[in-house]
Amino acid sequence: xxxxxxxxxxxxxxxxxxxxxxxxxxxxxxxxxxxxxxxxxxxxxxxxxxxxxxxxxxxxxxxxxxxxxxxxxxxxxxxxxxxxxxxxxxxxxxxxxxxxxxxxxxxxxxxxxxxxxxxxxxxxxxxxxxxxxxxxxxxxxxxxxxxxxxxxxxxxxxxxxxxxxxxxxxxxxxxxxxxxxxxxxxxxxxxxxxxxxxxxxxxxxxxxxxxxxxxxxxxxxxxxxxxxxxxxxxxxxxxxxxxxxxxxxxxxxxxxxxxxxxxxxxxxxxxxxxxxxxxxxxxxxxxxxxxxxxxxxxxxxxxxxxxxxxxxxxxxxxxxxxxxxxxxxxxxxxxxxxxxxxxxxxxxxxxxxxxxxxxxxxxxxxxxxxxxxxxxxxxxxxxxxxxxxxxxxxxxxxxxxxxxxxxxxxxxxxxxxxxx
Amino acid sequence: xxxxxxxxxxxxxxxxxxxxxxxxxxxxxxxxxxxxxxxxxxxxxxxxxxxxxxxxxxxxxxxxxxxxxxxxxxxxxxxxxxxxxxxxxxxxxxxxxxxxxxxxxxxxxxxxxxxxxxxxxxxxxxxxxxxxxxxxxxxxxxxxxxxxxxxxxxxxxxxxxxxxxxxxxxxxxxxxxxxxxxxxxxxxxxxxxxxxxxxxxxxxxxxxxxxxxxxxxxxxxxxxxxxxxxxxxxxxxxxxxxxxxxxxxxxxxxxxxxxxxxxxxxxxxxxxxxxxxxxxxxxxxxxxxxxxxxxxxxxxxxxxxxxxxxxxxxxxxxxxxxx
Amino acid sequence: xxxxxxxxxxxxxxxxxxxxxxxxxxxxxxxxxxxxxxxxxxxxxxxxxxxxxxxxxxxxxxxxxxxxxxxxxxxxxxxxxxxxxxxxxxxxxxxxxxxxxxxxxxxxxxxxxxxxxxxxxxxxxxxxxxxxxxxxxxxxxxxxxxxxxx
Numbered sequence: 073x074x075x076x077x078x079x080x081x082x083x084x085x086x087x088x089x090x091x092x093x094x095x096x097x098x099x100x101x102x103x104x105x106x107x108x109x110x111x112x113x114x115x116x117x118x119x120x121x122x123x124x125x126x127x128x129x130x131x132x133x134x135x136x137x138x139x140x141x142x143x144x145x146x147x148x149x150x151x152x153x154x155x156x157x158x159x160x161x162x163x164x165x166x167x168x169x170x171x172x173x174x175x176x177x178x179x180x181x182x183x184x185x186x187x188x189x190x191x192x193x194x195x196x197x198x199x200x201x202x203x204x205x206x207x208x209x210x211x212x213x214x215x216x217x218x219x220x221x222x223x224x225x226x227x228x229x230x231x232x233x234x235x236x237x238x239x240x241x242x243x244x245x246x247x248x249x250x251x252x253x254x255x256x257x258x259x260x261x262x263x264x265x266x267x268x269x270x271x272x273x274x275x276x277x278x279x280x281x282x283x284x285x286x287x288x289x290x291x292x293x294x295x296x297x298x299x300x301x302x303x304x305x306x307x308x309x310x311x312x313x314x315x316x317x318x319x320x321x322x323x324x325x326x327x328x329x330x331x332x333x334x335x336x337x338x339x340x341x342x343x344x345x346x347x348x349x350x351x352x353x354x355x356x357x358x359x360x361x362x363x364x365x366x367x368x369x370x371x372x373x374x375x376x377x378x379x380x381x382x383x384x385x386x387x388x389x390x391x392x393x394x395x396x397x398x399x400x401x402x403x404x405x406x407x408x409x410x411x412x413x414x415x416x417x418x419x420x421x422x423x424x425x426x427x428x429x430x431x432x433x434x435x436x437x438x439x440x441x442x443x444x445x446x447x448x449x450x451x452x453x454x455x456x457x458x459x460x461x462x463x464x465x466x467x468x469x470x471x472x473x474x475x476x477x478x479x480x481x482x483x484x485x486x487x488x489x490x491x492x
Numbered sequence: 493x494x495x496x497x498x499x500x501x502x503x504x505x506x507x508x509x510x511x512x513x514x515x516x517x518x519x520x521x522x523x524x525x526x527x528x529x530x531x532x533x534x535x536x537x538x539x540x541x542x543x544x545x546x547x548x549x550x551x552x553x554x555x556x557x558x559x560x561x562x563x564x565x566x567x568x569x570x571x572x573x574x575x576x577x578x579x580x581x582x583x584x585x586x587x588x589x590x591x592x593x594x595x596x597x598x599x600x601x602x603x604x605x606x607x608x609x610x611x612x613x614x615x616x617x618x619x620x621x622x623x624x625x626x627x628x629x630x631x632x633x634x635x636x637x638x639x640x641x642x643x644x645x646x647x648x649x650x651x652x653x654x655x656x657x658x659x660x661x662x663x664x665x666x667x668x669x670x671x672x673x674x675x676x677x678x679x680x681x682x683x684x685x686x687x688x689x690x691x692x693x694x695x696x697x698x699x700x701x702x703x704x705x706x707x708x709x710x711x712x713x714x715x716x717x718x719x720x721x722x723x724x725x726x727x728x729x730x731x732x733x734x735x736x737x738x739x740x741x742x743x744x745x746x747x748x749x750x751x752x753x754x755x756x757x758x759x760x761x762x763x764x765x766x767x768x769x770x771x772x773x774x775x776x777x778x779x780x781x782x783x784x785x786x787x788x789x790x791x792x793x794x795x796x797x798x799x800x801x802x803x804x805x806x807x808x809x810x811x812x813x814x815x
Numbered sequence: 816x817x818x819x820x821x822x823x824x825x826x827x828x829x830x831x832x833x834x835x836x837x838x839x840x841x842x843x844x845x846x847x848x849x850x851x852x853x854x855x856x857x858x859x860x861x862x863x864x865x866x867x868x869x870x871x872x873x874x875x876x877x878x879x880x881x882x883x884x885x886x887x888x889x890x891x892x893x894x895x896x897x898x899x900x901x902x903x904x905x906x907x908x909x910x911x912x913x914x915x916x917x918x919x920x921x922x923x924x925x926x927x928x929x930x931x932x933x934x935x936x937x938x939x940x941x942x943x944x945x946x947x948x949x950x951x952x953x954x955x956x957x958x959x960x961x962x963x964x965x
Binding site: 272274278389 | 577604619622660685687
């Protein structure tokens with residue numbers, strides 16, 4: 073019985089570029105050797121001709137709902153979704169109950185992730201209880217390996233507190249990430265404010281609710297010299313602000329979600345809360361700007377903001393339902409089919425990232441994992457060959473994803489490294 | 493038509509038929525015994541998550557005058573207070589055997605959600621700031637009675653358009669029937685975007701009042717003051733209230749509508765409400781008739797059914813029986 | 816009609832929508848001409864009283880118009896063709912909702928038989944034996960009997 077697996081004939085895409093090579097996977101599931109014509113002796117050989125082998129995907133923005141809301145998702149089920157989608161590392165957001173705002177909760181999540189089918193990292197809250205009033209013990213969490221701090225689910229409203237948080241964080245070598253949403257403009261809004269919210273009678277929140285905080289935090293980053301990461305940018309104005317700030321030397325990185333480059337506020341016409349997300353789905357122009365931002369590198373990373381809820385919660389009235397959509401299982405397929413980007417750049421945005429790099433943001437060494445078995449070859453041609461979603465092997469009841477609009481044929485079957 | 497969720501569910505031909513039916517039901521309502529056996533054995537549920545005694549009574553009166561059984565699901569005393577989901581409520585009452593659900597909810601889109609969970613006909617009795625199609629029906633029916641047609645009619649809708657389901661349904665229905673609608677409100681009370689709305693706008697009632705056939709006043713709610721949408725009720729009345737002075741400048745044939753309940757002294761002065769061209773009472777009376785028409789259309793007219801389901805009787809035979 | 820009711824003082828004609836309505840007006844004219852009597856005419860739509868609601872499309876033809884109080888009156892229902900009797904059954908119910916007439920009588924231009932209910936006309940223009948699947952059409956010009964178009 074072979075202890076190792078030799079993947080032959082694939083195109084390997086990683087930081088060093090794209091080439092034909094063989095990949096040897098060790099008994100522990102990690103890559104041990106990449107090179108031409110590797111010796112097959114003693115290995116189980118997989119013919120991967122026509123397939124792409126790339127490092128496992130990294131998602132810096134997922135909600136695992138544990139502790140506190142285990143009927144929606146757990147670390148285990150979320151990690152399984154991630155593995156099914158080709159992810160080998162995910163970063164949990166801190167808006168759990170209790171919030172991940174101290175060493176005890178960090179330890180709990182990391183412990184739960186130890187047996188999960190992919191690497192589970194966690195972010196920490198910037199403020200105690202994500203309450204926006206008092207700094208959380210970032211150093212204590214950083215000592216456990218937390219490299220990303222955010223109050224995700226809400227933005228830090230107090231500019232003075234955000235300034236101090238940035239200063240404090242830069243001492244620790246960690247990164248502050250912001251969910252940009254100014255409460256005064258966003259409060260009471262359940263979708264993007266504009267043509268559709270007006271027609272549907274759903275209170276909206278304007279693009280400026282996001283842009284105002286992006287602009288503020290860029291100024292604070294310039295002022296403090298800290299590095300800031302913007303989560304799920306959704307408006308054309310935000311993308312432009314980031315582009316200009318980076319050009320002027322501010323240390324800023326940004327992510328976009330799959331739903332913000334695939335869906336618009338028109339989806340809300342169904343009144344289905346599956347399309348309620350925060351920040352909300354925006355206009356065609358915003359979707360185009362997010363795509364352009366990804367294409368020119370203004371936005372560094374593709375994240376999913378995988379945010380499961382129970383079926384009951386997603387059947388409430390639109391204005392009462394919680395925001396959030398799934399993404400882990402469909403993100404790669406959506407990126408490949410919807411974005412007009414070179415494969416290398418696209419995989420960079422979903423895994424190892426080009427500098428300045430959110431992967432280094434979370435200090436995760438990009439480990440090379442095979443993500444693409446022959447059945448989901450994304451090379452020939454990329455718009456074909458996606459299989460319909462397998463029966464969900466996860467415990468979560470409802471699976472709203474941005475793929476919903478595209479129907480069958482859009483979901484990936486990227487096998488996790490552990491299945492090799 | 494399997495339900496009435498939005499004014500756009502009714503095209504002009506269906507509206508004409510609905511108005512013709514409403515005439516029949518007005519006649520029924522004027523009788524000594526204002527009741528017909530048309531919907532005997534049918535059950536209509538009124539499910540009001542938001543208090544609206546007027547609309548609920550209007551629907552229930554309509555159902556009763558058609559001899560339907562009426563189940564009132566009063567949220568204040570029900571399991572909804574104990575946290576039951578809308579879907580569970582719907583599935584519970586559907587299991588009792590029902591034919592129509594009249595839904596009022598404070599959130600937009602709930603009737604559309606309900607329609608996915610039941611085979612019963614769903615009638616939207618007002619959902620958040622979205623739509624209130626039977627209000628638009630009774631408004632347009634009232635105007636058709638008065639003017640013969642809405643074609644070419646100039647209508648000003650005044651007030652809190654942003655939060656008004658009545659305005660959204662009325663704009664759609666009135667313009668579909670050929671009227672030209674002007675929305676009159678300060679920018680704070682206008683919808684954030686009017687893209688795709690077949691309307692003109694104005695921020696001055698004084699500019700508009702003399703040039704229209706209909707002034708439609710929306711109810712102004714006190715809570716808007718706390719949302720920085722108007723400085724005060726007093727300032728609202730000064731700019732947008734239909735005072736006697738403004739009413740005097742209207743065309744002699746022009747009429748005043750209001751969906752009720754009126755805030756006398758705010759959007760309409762007490763004396764204007766009593767003018768003969770204020771048709772508020774006609775609206776209420778017509779409300780019962782149009783809701784009878786809607787329930788009959790959905791549950792009794794059989795227009796969705798094949799001409800005869802009784803194969804023992806040839807179709808034309810039954811038709812001939814009309815003679 | 817005048818004979819049977821000993822004059823026409825308390826008699827009103829009620830035409831059933833739609834075929835019976837012109838007939839009721841023509842009868843009123845005739846009574847005026849022959850008897851000099853001024854017999855009021857009402858109209859009645861029975862759609863909402865039919866027993867086949869839900870079995871086939873039923874829509875009212877026009878609103879009813881009953882410009883008199885029925886109490887104490889003799890109502891003569893007027894229709895063009897009497898067939899199964901179900902329309903008349905519905906009309907009797909509808910009439911009762913307008914008030915309590917002293918008596919109700921039935922006048923039809925054509926009785927074509929095939930009754931399904933115990934209903935008998937008081938005044939008949941013409942008895943016309945038919946098959947069930949034939950169609951009878953009464954117009955100003957006269958009575959047509961035709962094959963039903965299948």
